[in-house]
Amino acid sequence: MSTFKRPLPWDRALAVVAVASAGGMLGFACGGSSQSAPPPKATVQREGHPNGLAIEDQSRCDYKGRADREVSETVGPGSLVPNIRRVYALLGEGEERRRVLICREVDTNLDGIKDVVRTYNERGEALKETADSDFDGKVDTWVTFARGKIVKVEVDHTGAGKPDETSVYMNGKLSRVQRDTNRDGKPDIWEIYDDGKLQRQGVDIDHDGRVDRWDRDEIALREINEKEKRDEEAAEKKAADQEKRQKEEALDGGVTDARVSARRRQ
Ligand SMILES: [Ca+2]
Ligand SMILES: [Ca+2]
Numbered sequence: 001m002s003t004f005k006r007p008l009p010w011d012r013a014l015a016v017v018a019v020a021s022a023g024g025m026l027g028f029a030c031g032g033s034s035q036s037a038p039p040p041k042a043t044v045q046r047e048g049h050p051n052g053l054a055i056e057d058q059s060r061c062d063y064k065g066r067a068d069r070e071v072s073e074t075v076g077p078g079s080l081v082p083n084i085r086r087v088y089a090l091l092g093e094g095e096e097r098r099r100v101l102i103c104r105e106v107d108t109n110l111d112g113i114k115d116v117v118r119t120y121n122e123r124g125e126a127l128k129e130t131a132d133s134d135f136d137g138k139v140d141t142w143v144t145f146a147r148g149k150i151v152k153v154e155v156d157h158t159g160a161g162k163p164d165e166t167s168v169y170m171n172g173k174l175s176r177v178q179r180d181t182n183r184d185g186k187p188d189i190w191e192i193y194d195d196g197k198l199q200r201q202g203v204d205i206d207h208d209g210r211v212d213r214w215d216r217d218e219i220a221l222r223e224i225n226e227k228e229k230r231d232e233e234a235a236e237k238k239a240a241d242q243e244k245r246q247k248e249e250a251l252d253g254g255v256t257d258a259r260v261s262a263r264r265r266q
């Protein structure tokens with residue numbers, strides 16, 4: 001683990017750039033993503049910067065110029081340079097002094113720009129997460145937590161800079177979704193979930209803010225299809241179980257005899 005105090009030597013960072021340019025080595029996948037990494041912009045930015053950190057990685061953790069913060073930079077899976085930053089608050093005095101993680105940000109696509117940032121309270125529970133999931137430099141996903149559990153996810157699908165879809169969670173399970181499909185800033189599709197399963201969907205067709213149609217039929221159809229699929233799977237499993245049992249019974253013949261003779265011996 002490399003830290004702020006023991007950074008990646010910047011000459012190694014340069015070597016990384018050289019290797020990458022020569023062999024196209026930076027085209028590795030990141031965290032299972034099939035997206036190939038863009039040119040090594042961040043490593044180029046490191047040039048002339050002795051502490052090994054990118055000059056500007058668009059950090060959204062609050063630590064710069066603060067004496068009550070400690071920063072750790074680590075190298076995540078698939079990365080050759082530090083792409084995960086943890087910011088700790090230094091709390092208490094003397095022997096009571098401790099450090100608490102309050103912010104963590106990651107460059108997930110390894111382009112040198114941090115694209116996911118999560119904040120925590122002093123008890124270590126997640127508070128908020130924001131993400132630029134399409135890496136266009138603009139935040140498009142906002143996640144809110146309560147007592148460390150996810151309660152709301154807001155997504156901007158259109159690049160408007162504000163969410164057009166809001167998902168609400170209860171006890172960690174999806175409960176409601178509302179979407180603004182015509183981009184007028186007002187929701188026109190509502191989905192109600194029970195135990196994480198879609199129950200009904202309401203549509204505001206004339207965009208007056210009120211539901212005109214509850215699509216129960218569509219949901220009923222989906223449920224029928226799901227049930228058919230489940231029944232099919234159950235039948236397949238039953239057939240497989242029966243086959244297995246028959247095989248076991250054939251093998252079991254000898255075992256049963258052995259048990260009987262054991263009992264007779266008692
Ligand atoms: Ca990034
Ligand atoms: Ca974005």
Ligand SMILES: [Ca+2]
Binds near residue numbers: 181207
């Ligand atoms: Ca709308």
